[in-house]
Amino acid sequence: MTEHGDPDRRSPDPHAPGHDALAQTSREIAPRDRGAEPARRTSWLPGPGQGFGVTFAQMFRKVTTEEYPEVPKVTKPRYHGRHVLNRHPDGLEKCVGCELCAWACPADAIYVEGGDNTEDERYSPGERYGRVYQINYLRCIFCGLCIEACPTRSLTMSNDFELADDNRGDLIYTKEQLMAPLLPGMEAPPHAMRLGDDEKDYYIRTPDPASPAEPVTVETP
Numbered sequence: 550m551t552e553h554g555d556p557d558r559r560s561p562d563p564h565a566p567g568h569d570a571l572a573q574t575s576r577e578i579a580p581r582d583r584g585a586e587p588a589r590r591t592s593w594l595p596g597p598g599q600g601f602g603v604t605f606a607q608m609f610r611k612v613t614t615e616e617y618p619e620v621p622k623v624t625k626p627r628y629h630g631r632h633v634l635n636r637h638p639d640g641l642e643k644c645v646g647c648e649l650c651a652w653a654c655p656a657d658a659i660y661v662e663g664g665d666n667t668e669d670e671r672y673s674p675g676e677r678y679g680r681v682y683q684i685n686y687l688r689c690i691f692c693g694l695c696i697e698a699c700p701t702r703s704l705t706m707s708n709d710f711e712l713a714d715d716n717r718g719d720l721i722y723t724k725e726q727l728m729a730p731l732l733p734g735m736e737a738p739p740h741a742m743r744l745g746d747d748e749k750d751y752y753i754r755t756p757d758p759a760s761p762a763e764p765v766t767v768e769t770p
């Protein structure tokens with residue numbers, strides 16, 4: 550330990566920087582260290598007897614048995630599980646390939662490559678879409694910063710926690726695995742914009758009660 554870290558080895562020079570503070574620290578600590586009494590026994594049983602006593606008492610307590618996987622565990626509603634890439638009500642993708650989620654990720658778990666939409670081949674309402682999208686679940690710590698960063702609410706998290714596997718490759722999820730399923734009324738992209746002529750029509754519009762405006766968060770294969 551250094552001189553500054555050990556109060557018993559403080560500098561003998563009373564003018565040295567920090568001497569007074571160290572001396573005061575030493576006075577405060579010394580009575581506690583040197584005058585401490587040994588912990589008193591609370592039982593007349595010898596140590597091993599006390600240990601077996603804990604085991605014996607445990608036998609009469611209620612047993613909590615999780616019957617997973619036969620009975621799937623129900624998580625809290627806001628549990629951070631596997632990610633989902635959501636769709637607009639007509640099936641177009643909400644992801645615009647901006648990479649903000651990848652930049653926000655502290656674990657460098659997201660990889661995005663954007664692509665350009667054309668009138669003949671449109672995947673999202675904007676100029677660009679997420680052509681390549683991957684999340685490496687060997688890196689992800691499920692902090693949720695990526696979904697906070699997403700400007701289109703494309704990326705959300707589901708309650709699915711079953712992400713174990715026996716090899717690295719299968720834990721890098723691709724866009725196809727992360728995309729939300731097509732709900733009734735949705736059409737698989739590429740296709741033209743169905744909800745308006747402009748991408749703003751997708752974000753500034755009156756919610757249609759017949760179409761789910763909120764992101765899909767729990768549907769997983």
Ligand code: SF4
Nearest residue numbers: 654689690692693695
């Ligand atoms: S939840 Fe956190 S660690 Fe996982 S991909 Fe998102 S930002 Fe990265």
Ligand code: SF4
Nearest residue numbers: 644645647648650699
């Ligand atoms: S998921 Fe959201 S933040 Fe990430 S690239 Fe797509 S639009 Fe951007």
